[in-house]
Amino acid sequence: MLPHLLLLCLHFLISTSTAYADDGFTYDGFSGSMLRLDGVASISSRALMLTDGAPQSVGRAFFGRRFDSISSFSTTFVFVITAPYSDLSGHGLAFTVSATTDSLLDGLPSQYMGMFNQQNLGNPTNQLFAVELDTIISPEFKDVDNNHVGIDVNSLVSIRSQVAGYYTPDGNFSILTLISGEPIQVWVDYDDSSHRVNVSLAPYLQHKPQRPLLSTTVNLTSVLPSSVYVGFASATGVMRSIHRIIGWSFNPNGEAKPLNYAALSEVIQDVRRDNQRSHSRIPMKILIPVVTLSVFVTLVIIVALYVYMKKARESGEWEIDSGSSSFTYKDLVAATSGFSDRMLLGKGGFGKVYKGVLQTSKQNVAVKRVSPESKQGMKEFIAEITILGHLRHRNLVQLLGYSRHKSELLLVYDYMPNGSLDRVLHGQYRQQTVDWVCRFNIIKGIASGLCYLHEDWEKVVIHRDIKASNVLLDNEMKGRLGDFGLARLHNHGTDAHTTHLAGTWGYISPELARLGRATKATDVFAFGVFMLEVACGRRPIEVNGSGEPVLLTDWVTDAWESGSILKSVDQRLEDHVREEAELVLKLGLLCSHPVPSARPSTRLIVQYLVNDVLLPDFQPSFLNLTSRHEDFDQHILASPSVATTMTGLSGGR
Template sequence: MHRPACSSYLHQLRRRLLLLVLLSAISAAQGHADEFIYNSFSGADLSMDNQASVIDGLLRLSEGTDTKGHAFHTFPLDFSNNPIISSNTSSVPSFSTTFVFAIISDYDDLSTDGLAFVLSSTNKLFSSSAAQYLGLLNSETMGNESNHLLAIELDTIKNQEFGDIDSNHIGIDMNSLISNASKGAGYYTPDGEFKNLKLNSGEPMQVWVDYDSERTILNVTMAPLPSTKPNRPLLSIPYDLSSVLPNTRAYVGFSAAAGGIPTMHCILGWSFMNGEAAALNYSDLPLKSIQQLRAGRHTYKTIIIVCAVLLPTLGIAMIVSATIVKVRMMNRLSKSRTTDIEWEREYGPPSFTYKDLLAATSGFNDKMLLGRGGFGSVFRGVLHHSKQTVAIKRVSPESKQGMKEFMAEILILGHLRHRNLVQLIGYCRHKQQLLLVYDYMPNGSLDSYLHTQDHSTTNICWAQRFCIIKGIASGLFYLHEDWEQVVIHRDIKTSNVLLDGEMNARLGDFGLARSHDHGADAHTTRVAGTWGYIAPELARLGKATKATDVFAFGVLTMEVACGRRPIWVDGANGEPVALSDWVLAAWRGGSITDAVDTRLDDYVEEDIELVLKLGLLCSHPSPNARPCMRRVMQYLRSDAPLPADLQPDNLLRIGVSQELRMMSVERPMSCPATTITDLSKGR
């Protein structure tokens, strides 16, 4: 008679036991939610976007050009349960993580841009930019404290705007890509010897990131694979992460971005713990996937070359009985393939398809036309996938000069990155058509603002003009002294200075540019440039140097301040007048500011005098008397005064206008023929 009660009791007991088991499992799961280890990413609990994907156990963050990718652990870390919080302890608990990465480029010596281990208050980085921003930030969010972001960057590009130390370094970043600390990639042996590592070698390498909340110290260590963790970290800085990550929850993961060079950023394994990170099992890592990717890069190139050489031969052998027309057709196809391969080997694979650019410009519709020149046409375009507005230069097949400029811009501008240079995004080669894709500059050229049809008005004030001069000087300083090679622009003029949406100056058109190693001489023997900006020694000897660029910059600064072209024809006597002579005459007449653009009424007297005198100094007939661009930057920033002996009587011994007339009689210039009436129109 008591069986039903007993049965009910046992049923309730079983339910309670089951509930306790479930609660225990949930509690255990919560206790280890912030600890995980992935020796392969197949089935990993990750939140990915953009280019990021998992293939054959390998986490691929970005692949190709101008791409980015993010991969975060799906659930945020919970910092609210820090077991050791005291008045001397960071609210961010101690943690340790280690991961194995590989960066694979289509080129042995070049890659872009890098990857980063990330702790962030959000895993939604949709507004971030690719290339130098590593998919983390953009130009507007740089340095904002509201970013709440820690990044350990593995950077393979030297970005001058971020103060990077070189093109192969690891940095610790807090809310910005200007690193708090950075060092060239490498590790310390047990004997204390430092060994360099090349980040973009394609070889797997391991990184350890350790944070001690009691001592508030962040350490970063790296080593080749396989290797034990070095005793001495590569980077070590005292920092309380609670100032960067004040919230109790944060996402942990990776971000990567590529620019104009095809690059793949991969993660092979990852371990994260509240204490010491668990060791990865190297035998379980997808090392074969990396080997196949590296081998595939070389195999693909080998197959193309073999096909280009063998297929035409086999084809000819197979069609010995065919007609001469077919043989000639095969030869033409073979030649075309070989040409394509040689082109890509020299300048890299194209970044865009012709179909992409055709769609971006609505079929190169005249409504999208920005302008025409001797090289061809420039169109505005909107890229279909990214919705980015770009400028597309289509080089005319008939222009031999256009072809040379096209190749020069790919080789030189494709590797340069500076806020005052127009950025080359990529190129396309379709049959006989050549196309370059740049950042779009919505405000056009500086020339169009200074030399409007209505000469009585201007919509560019002195503050903007002064900022533009400083920007051009900064860009030239980067080209001459701050990049890994010396770049001589050879065609500095106002029509080659473009203005972005905020009226910042961007120097463009590197078609005539030449580069050489620091300490070596430039190898140019042909006069190139635009009348009025060409230095006297360049006209006589045909040798472009940093000093000839400085001469053109000096003329440009006076043009910006005076609103006059470098050379114009005097209406009274029909003789050419050089701008430097005009400014020098005003100075000798008692007031150099008499040469200032009459449309300006808001200029600062000291600034305008500095610019005009600096313009005369930079355009001195003697190249040895001209300052280098480093010195020019010091003058413009008021870090150094102009030379005390800079006076009108000893500045120029002979007027530039007179020298131009003498040169035209003594030795005709090897530039294309230009009439006096065309001098104000540029090249």
């Protein structure tokens, strides 16, 4: 008996062997030795389980001691991500090299990947380098599901990113699905002399590819201090995913030692058995009463649901299909100090918005409290949850969840510390001018978000209320489009069925006012007015000295016709770049053209703004055309420059 126990112990020690010295360490399976775990991270079945499947959770694991000197370091690890669906997961994991582990304790779940929060995202004092394996759909890789790898420095905006995959020996690219549930190996190599970072991926048991997936130059000496920690961070969002590290080798000053695949294969088998255990056969003596009880409970639930649905139909309530989690009313009362006036951020026709701090994660949030008497009723409330809960883009306000309490409706968003752009441009803080660089970046960001809504998401989203007050500013003064209460969606290649007028005067296109039918082109019109508003610092409709209303589009056009369109630029913007300002003004007028077909698509707008495509030359007279087809067609035929413009603008619509 004793020899048998000794053999078992020896086998366990070998299969979870850990070697560490000045030249690094190797984990062929994990036993917990020399590891610092926090969040939900744990050791299970000899694997390092960073997240356990719970939503909105964070898990981190770091090697237990600092490395006082790293130069040309190298690491390799094998990971497995188990997701509930084949095409949905959240949010991924990252190999990290950090100045401290303490700063990561404030890292939030979801899009912050357990490494950052709203306050420190992008801050150089983070002193953090990471290679992220992101499993949330990215607009940059819209044709590939849940798959990209990025190299990050102090931020989650990758300095270089690529679809997850590897190059085969014959030079072909093969895509890897990060959430396949199959083990995948990663290699990260940094050369201190050339400052070159190489990242490679391959299926488990395949050789390291000769050509790396990612290769870029970054001087980590200027990013990291001399003494650092190495480890992993991971986070989930709404989706329940399990992130595991099976094996890990690291060398601070040379090539990482190879992993023991025989030992790792045993760990992988243990993990698979764990995953299957929930489906194992239950003894009959237990199964019969369980089935009986289940049938009874099911009948009770069916009756309860029938009664609930009947009441819901009678009260006008609807089922909510949302990608966001719900919060309890108690959570939100605690977060907002009982909806205290000192936490009040603003109010409108819908109700009030409060700042809140979630008690568990300490995350700052904004809570929209929709009153029963709100102009924004149940239909708009559900529209916002259903649409915004599934959208993921850096220039859209992130909906974190919702709550319903009696007749009250509550929406929970990421907190935007700098408020609305409308308040910055026209409010009491108007003296604090937002410079041209910031304004131009806001315009480009909202254009990118709108392109995602119109072209890149699985459905077409018509926002229907694009305006400065619906653009919120994060801690870096980057713009995010919010308030999707009026938004409608439809399939690509089909028309929207919206037939009633919605929006804000000054941003409403002529055809929308006339027909009440919202389209991509009506969103583009509103965005055109928005661009002019940002560049000119004027509202869409203002009253002149004679008490008559003046449209901003007419005011800018008049400035252009009088000799200089740049006269309409906000006088406070002494730092504006002439070429950029002229582009924004002319593009804004083109987007707000009275003829819908003359307006560019959102994808073309983005290309104009980032200078991938030159804005075609046109004269102010082109803007005065009405929607009468004979006049419009004659002007196109008579003017080669405008004909070129129209050909370019119609592409991709």
